[in-house]
Amino acid sequence: MTATKGLEGIVATQSAISSIIDDTLTYVGYDIDDLADNASFEEVVYLLWHQRLPKADELAELKQQLADNMSVPQPVLDHFKNYPISEVHPMAALRTAISLLGLYDENAEDMSDEANYEKAIKLQAKVATIVTAFSRIRKGLEPVAPKKEFGYAANFLYMLTGEVPEEVAIEAFDKALVLHADHELNASTFTARVCVATLSDMYSGITAAIGALKGPLHGGANEQVMKMLMEIGDEENVESYIKEKLANRERIMGFGHRVYRKGDPRAKHLRKMSKKLTALRGEEKWYNMSEKIEAIVTGEKNIPPNVDFYSASVYHSLDIDHDLFTPIFAVSRISGWAAHILEQYANNRLIRPRAEYTGPNMQKYVPINER
Ligand code: CMC
Numbered sequence: 001m002t003a004t005k006g007l008e009g010i011v012a013t014q015s016a017i018s019s020i021i022d023d024t025l026t027y028v029g030y031d032i033d034d035l036a037d038n039a040s041f042e043e044v045v046y047l048l049w050h051q052r053l054p055k056a057d058e059l060a061e062l063k064q065q066l067a068d069n070m071s072v073p074q075p076v077l078d079h080f081k082n083y084p085i086s087e088v089h090p091m092a093a094l095r096t097a098i099s100l101l102g103l104y105d106e107n108a109e110d111m112s113d114e115a116n117y118e119k120a121i122k123l124q125a126k127v128a129t130i131v132t133a134f135s136r137i138r139k140g141l142e143p144v145a146p147k148k149e150f151g152y153a154a155n156f157l158y159m160l161t162g163e164v165p166e167e168v169a170i171e172a173f174d175k176a177l178v179l180h181a182d183h184e185l186n187a188s189t190f191t192a193r194v195c196v197a198t199l200s201d202m203y204s205g206i207t208a209a210i211g212a213l214k215g216p217l218h219g220g221a222n223e224q225v226m227k228m229l230m231e232i233g234d235e236e237n238v239e240s241y242i243k244e245k246l247a248n249r250e251r252i253m254g255f256g257h258r259v260y261r262k263g264d265p266r267a268k269h270l271r272k273m274s275k276k277l278t279a280l281r282g283e284e285k286w287y288n289m290s291e292k293i294e295a296i297v298t299g300e301k302n303i304p305p306n307v308d309f310y311s312a313s314v315y316h317s318l319d320i321d322h323d324l325f326t327p328i329f330a331v332s333r334i335s336g337w338a339a340h341i342l343e344q345y346a347n348n349r350l351i352r353p354r355a356e357y358t359g360p361n362m363q364k365y366v367p368i369n370e371r
Pocket of ligand 1: 006186216217218219220221250251252253254255256257258259301303306307308
């Protein structure tokens, strides 16, 4: 038995949800470029969960279900006030809150198709409330209740700030949600599938997935990109900063991908959004710096940017706290995780690979007083 490090190139499941073929990403066969330009996040959620686009009444029903399920049990919000340390990362808070949420769902252990679909709706609806409420509570502010007449993206921004968001912000945020919704068998989706393939419940699967997304090699990269941009501070520092990192063989966050070779198709949409939003805010420097970093990293290493690179300056331009970038990734990706969990349940087999053993052999037990 020979291990493949990082499972590179291993096809671990069949899936009809999304695919990456020749650097093209599709959700259920629709090119991500087509969806980014035309579909709303709710349409994409429906597409991922039903493997077809919704008709108008089906979309209206899903929107209604999401709006109706956004409220979160008070104890889940209250627990944010009782953390033992003051600087809890929002991804750790989210991971804990989703697990806690499961305790307040009397159908959490009901494994019927209907109950699982209902859980997907509840999780998708409530995650927006959880992330925004955490953000407000840690600042000493009261959570803001969602507005039933708002769409998902508008409600997220509204619950975050307490102010009705501008149209341009809603449009950008909605597109960012569409772009992050699913991504074949990425690390967190694989984690979710491994978890529920034991026939564990959906809350466990999503909690596990959040843990996997949190790391800087996966979803955590977008926060790290903004940290890097802040550290660089100004356009004129870009070249020396990046070249030094590359000379030291350090990774530049927001670049590279296990699957894409020519580039991540989502990055160009976020680049365009970053250019527009930073200009609107009069903070072009973040876009200009990012463009310069891209030129150096692609020029020197031929490693293109991924989804996390330009999403950093997009979210920054929407006045979102930097440590909320990865939770926002989770807010979108819950749609994909839920789709994969439902698909796994529908045709389940325990996921249990093997390991190539590299430890010592033929050891003999030595009593403790003889060691
Ligand atoms: N900066 C500099 N060098 C890099 C980078 C980078 N961002 N990414 C890969 N490389 C180099 C790496 O040093 C290695 O070079 P060498 O062969 O000379 O040692 C080569 O490229 C292959 O790297 P790898 O680590 O074997 O590639 P991987 O497929 O295991 O890793 C990755 C993929 C995404 C973890 C990696 O590209 C990386 O660490 N990127 C930075 C973190 C990041 O942006 N993550 C977000 C990924 S996309 C969205 C998401 O999933 O959230």
